[in-house]
Amino acid sequence: MKADTLRGHLDALLLAVLDGRKLHGYAIIEALQLRSDGALDLPTGTVYPALRRLERAGWLASEWDVVSGRKRRTYRLTRSGEQALAAERTEWRQFTTVIGGVLGA
Amino acid sequence: MKADTLRGHLDALLLAVLDGRKLHGYAIIEALQLRSDGALDLPTGTVYPALRRLERAGWLASEWDVVSGRKRRTYRLTRSGEQALAAERTEWRQFTTVIGGVLGA
DNA sequence: GCCTACACATAGACTGGCTACATGTAGCGA
DNA sequence: TCGCTACATGTAGCCAGTCTATGTGTAGGC
16 A cells, blocks of 8 residues: 555554554554554554644643553543544545545446 | 555556547546546646657557647557556556555454 | 646655564573 | 563654645637
8 A cells, every 4th residue: 555645544553543442552563464464564663653643732631550570551532532533434435435536436 | 535645656547538539638628527437637737748658659540630720749558658658557457456455354 | 718638747845564683581402 | 490482562764645835828708
């Protein structure tokens, strides 16, 4: 998959993978790999800044855990994060309809 | 639709709209509006440079027409442009499967 | 004569994801 | 016990591609 195609959809992916569960950054990357059959292999330099951006936006909340001596910053969706996810899903449907309509015709 | 979501898919749109017909730049913009029910309203500053980029890549060929005193640069798909369009369509299907799979779950 | 639609084009800004780098722990095998 | 790999977080800077703003010029209607 071309690298740039992700642009504008990263937020949706991160919110979706945190829907209903708490994960730390590294686990988020693995979860996305898993859910996409390996197609999505996001570099840490993409994910970590994005998580902080989403936290600043109020869509995610984080807290530090220490699991077997390792520090982990665990993220979860906030209420407005859930709303944002719903909005992103709606936008995704519109987006695929529009582009798919042009490509498919 | 958020502006940035287009990124990485513009080439596919331009190739698709030129599939099987010749159009000049301005008409391409109108054709995309039409096919997307007004959702896609690309500025000329986006389309014209993109067309030249695709021509440099060998996917489009252009020639100057003069219609009722107006100069028009008319674009058409080259052979390798057709192949590129097919590849873009395949990539689009993969892309929507991957992202949709993560978002939908 | 003026305004709008048509038509092409470029310079520069902006933005967001990527590359590369930096740091450190846990656990395993040699 | 030494080194390697997997785990885990983070930042600085680059770069490509899209958008904004601007410029030029014609045709046709009012």
